[in-house]
Amino acid sequence: MLQGYLAGIRRLTLRQVPVPEPGPGEVVVKIRCALTCGTDLKTFRRGHARLPVPGPFGHEAAGVVHAAGEGVERFRPGDAVMWVPTAPCGQCPPCRRGQENLCRHLFDPERMALGAYAEFIRLPAPIVARHLFAKPGHLSFEQAAFLEPLSCVVRGWRRLGRPEEVVVIGTGTIGLLHVMVARALQVPRIVAVGRRAAGLELARQAGATETLAADAQEALPRIRALFGGEGPAAVIEATGRAESWQAAAQWVRPGGRVLLFGGLAGGTWVHFEAFRLHYEEVDLIGSFHYTPADVREAYDLLARGRLPVAMLITHRRPLAELPEVFQALDRGEAIKVALYPEGAETGGAGEAGGPARPGGGDGPGQGSSSQTLP
Template sequence: MLQGYLAGIRRLTVRQVPVPEPGPGEVVVRIRRALTCGTDLKTFRRGHARLPVPGPFGHEASGVVHAVGEGVRRFRPGDPVMWVPTAPCGACPPCRRGQENLCQRLFEPERMALGAYAEFIRLPAPVVSRHLFPKPDHLSFEEAAFLEPLSCVVRGWRRLGKPPEVVVLGTGTIGLLHVMVARALGLARVVVVGRRPAGLELARQVGATETVRAAAQEAAPRVQALFGGEGPAAVIEATGRAEGWQAAAQWVRPGGRVLLFGGLAGGTWVHFEAYRLHYEEVDLLGSFHYTPADVREAYGLLAQGRLPVARLITHRRPLAQLPAVFQALDRGEAIKVALVPDGDEPGPGGGDA
């Protein structure tokens, strides 16, 4: 089978490897759609603290069960499925405290389902037991493959709560997913700030009530003016840039909350104005990964068809073109690409089972 393999920084290849076989409690899935994401692009560019390089590449996908291992009862060959690539152990100190997204074993290689840019993938037993779900018939494989990033976004909203309005900084996939979730939660006002006209137009299509075209460092007066000069109740930073983190903390109103969602490279230091945090009680919140509860909520949002996630896919390409796809992503020529294994049609819709 074909499998994408990240051999080193900016060294992405497609290689031939044997189709995996499932061990006890495991499932092998034939991939129908895999999606590129910002985390994979960062890993391609500079590596990742939690993902192995070199190693099989990709983690957002959906497909059809090919084979099941001993003890698997909920799934059988032919079942269309969707999943997220990690699962908590349930026994370490963070898990016992209810912080399953901080599980000490989440990123042990033998427990992760990596290698989604492939024709087949083996899902480890922990993922099968906690985070493998049947794909609803009405949901395309492309839509189903959004389960992992959407679970992360749902986690962010669990941290943020439900403010009366929100400003989202960033028009990439994650920023636009935040817009969709905000509208699904019933927020009447969702403002998006970004620099790319195409991204801002897409933000309006998926639910933004207003958009501001500006760089993060320049947008403060315009954002605050939209909210009576005081600023919004909440800001979500979704660019993963240090200047975005600093800007978001300046936009929010006194007593407001800032969700610093976009991750920065290890060793990055960010400076905030102490006056805002102390005298104006501005809360800065981090958000990482997801818990099983977040995954179930994300699954429900997708299954109910409440989010227009398919609009975020800008290109569809054969799996064999994976290296060229990441070169295009590196140049900023796409937002999210659906990789189609050989034998599937790369047209829109995702190929429902």
């Protein structure tokens, strides 16, 4: 089979490897669609603290079960499925405290499902048990592949709560997903801030009530003016730039909350004004990865058709063009690309690919009720 392999920084290749065989509790999936993401682009450019380089590349995908290992009862060949690439152990101290997104074993190589830029992928038993789900028939494989980034965004909203107004800095994929979730949560006022006209237009389509074309460092007076001189109740930083982290803490009103969502490179230090944090009780909130509850909520949002995620895909390309796709991403010529192995159909919500039966050890099946975000 064809598999994308990151051999080193900016050294992305395609190689031929055997189709994997499932072990006990494991499932091998035939990829129908894989998505590029900002994390993969960062890894391509500079490596990643939690993702192995060199190693198989890609982690957002959806497909059809090719083979199921011994002991797998919820899925069989032909089932259309969606998943996220990690699952907590449930036994380490963070897991026992309910902080499953901080599990000490989330990124153990043998427990992760990496290599989504391929024709087939093997899902380890912990993921099959907790984070593999039946794909509803009305969802396209493109839409289903958004489960992982959406789970991360849902985690951020659990940390933030549900403010009466929010400003989102950044109109890339993650910023737009935050706008969509805010809309789904019926936040009355959603302001998107970005530098690109195309991104701001997408933000309006995603549900922003207002947009502002500005750089984070120069927008402070304009943001405060939009909110009566004080600033908004909440700000979400979704660019992963240190200067935007600092700006977000200045934009928010006294008593407001700032979700620092966009990750920074290891070793980065960011400075905040002590007066704001102490005398004005501004809360700075971090968010990382997701818990099983976040994944279930993200699954439910997708299954209920609450989010127009397919609009975020800017290009569709065959898997064979993977190296060229990342060169284009590196040059800023694309935002999110759907990659299709040879013979896979592109687009369309009619990619059912098999019956949708309940899946995932503690995940939702058909007809599951919505979880409630704060």
